[in-house]
Amino acid sequence: MSFTFTPERRAKLDALILRYPKKQAALLPALRMAEEQAGCVDFDAMEHVAEILDVSPAKVLGVFTFYTHYRRPGTGKHLVQVCATLPCALRGAEAVFDKFAAELGIGQDETTKDGMFTLKKVECLASCGSAVCVQVNDDYHENLTAETVPDLIRKLKESR
């Protein structure tokens, strides 16, 4: 399965490239666009981006693997990222994570069989004042406790 940007996205990327004196600077945004289009970034997308930006696919892979926030192939529909850094940990992040794990029947970095949920522990989401914070795809869910987790899971299931 090969990857090509839709004409609209390609036009948007071409316009963005012009905003930098060097093409390669558009690498992070280009990967983000690929993610938007395909739901994740795979090798084909990286090769396509490499070709557009005149860099080697190895270079793109090297950059891609440095950053944790791009969705990898095989990620579930809802990527549940539980912040486990100190301010959230002080407010019960471990219990929130464990509740997700128990309710979904998966552990760290695992995906449910139906492909609906992937569970991750992540570092600080900059939402320490409303801990515990969980990012699901683009959205922040704040002030979570182990008690409110089942409700959030139910809402996510309904949102298909």
Place this chain on the structure above:
Amino acid sequence: MSLPAYEPVLLKYANQRGMHTLEAYLAHGGYAAAKKALGMKPSEVIQAVKDSGLRGRGGAGFPTGMKWGFVPSPEKVPGPRYLCVNADESEPGTFKDRYIMEGDPHQLLEGIIITCFAIGSNTAYVYIRGEFALGAKIMEKAIEEAYRHGAFGANVLGSGFKLECTLHRGAGAYICGEETGLLTSLEGGRGYPRIKPPFPAVVGLFGQPTIVNNVETLANVPHIIERGAAWFKAIGPSDDPGPKLYCISGHVKKPGYFEGPMGVTIRSLIHDYAGGMIDERPLKAIIAGGSSCPWIAPDKIDTPLGFESLKKVKTMFGSAGTIILNDSVCVVDAMWNILRFYAHESCGQCTPCREGCGWLAKIFERIEKGGGREDDIATILEICDNMRGKTICVLADAAAWPVQSILDLKNYPDAAVFRPEVEAHIREKRCPLGKHKAVHAEMVKQKGKISPRLVV
């Protein structure tokens, strides 16, 4: 106790619904400061910011006007200049810039215009952390609005000054908040920091003079231009003045972000702003400015929050992310958590940091799980010593500071408060607070050797 008399400056509108639009911003006099600045000489703008005493709000607290002054003249270094806005807010405990961008983005954009004019830059990039999808959406919209309004483009607000502004989304890497790491990331690379000097003001983005400023720093700039340096200097302590956003998290009743003058005391932040300690439990430790700051003991509660005042008690104001720990916290467990963060976020370029952060995290885990050894503290301090000042950027130092602050009796007086608890862990071969089971010995017995994950 009550809150000090203070009229919000930075959050005056940000906390009201719907104030993120251009229309709302213009309705309360927005972009007037930019117009005023564009009628001044760039050197006058820099002087005004110097006179105000504004210090960078991103962590280091470097005087902003002085930083701008480091940009060499076009005769010395020809070619473009860049402004990079550091919106990669990721120091644990810090969550203030996010609310400026989500609530009042045009305030930041106006600061960008004035700053670019002052340093002679026609290009600004806003590097926003990847997780801030909402903030990115709002900023994107605000930049579009500003272009339509003529605040960006070939003729900024009719002044003839040209300025392009681009939002650049990161993808989840703490190190990209380090200014040179931000630059390599923006250029399309792994977020590897670079050796300084040369400083970015001379050799920065794409090899050109570049100023990197924090979001909150830039949000202050329009107010300085509009109301004058003297007004700014009169807010808070005169050697460390201005409006300030405080973040408070951890064991307080109402954690959150608040605006006050510089120099609010830790006691006031906990009790007046954040509603006091949860269940009135006693305070055990204060992390004043974000997770990399040395810990201080409860008796420092009356210290004002500021770059200078916190230096006096051997810690830092950093990015104003105050984390409050009560007596339920296990010192070893909390430090293990902090070290896990730095081990995860080390970019891996420098051996002392890449290895050191990981070792420290593993040793603290082992101690917490009942496998402490007599010489652990000496080993830890030696590792810290081999990390401090021996790497390209300060991430290694940032990981070592909190550790030293609880163990190094020579350099950190408050270590006397925290160290006995670490020693008790090692002596009793368990966590005295029972946070984790003493599973280490069992693991060794069962496997016939120490679990590879815990080998140090």
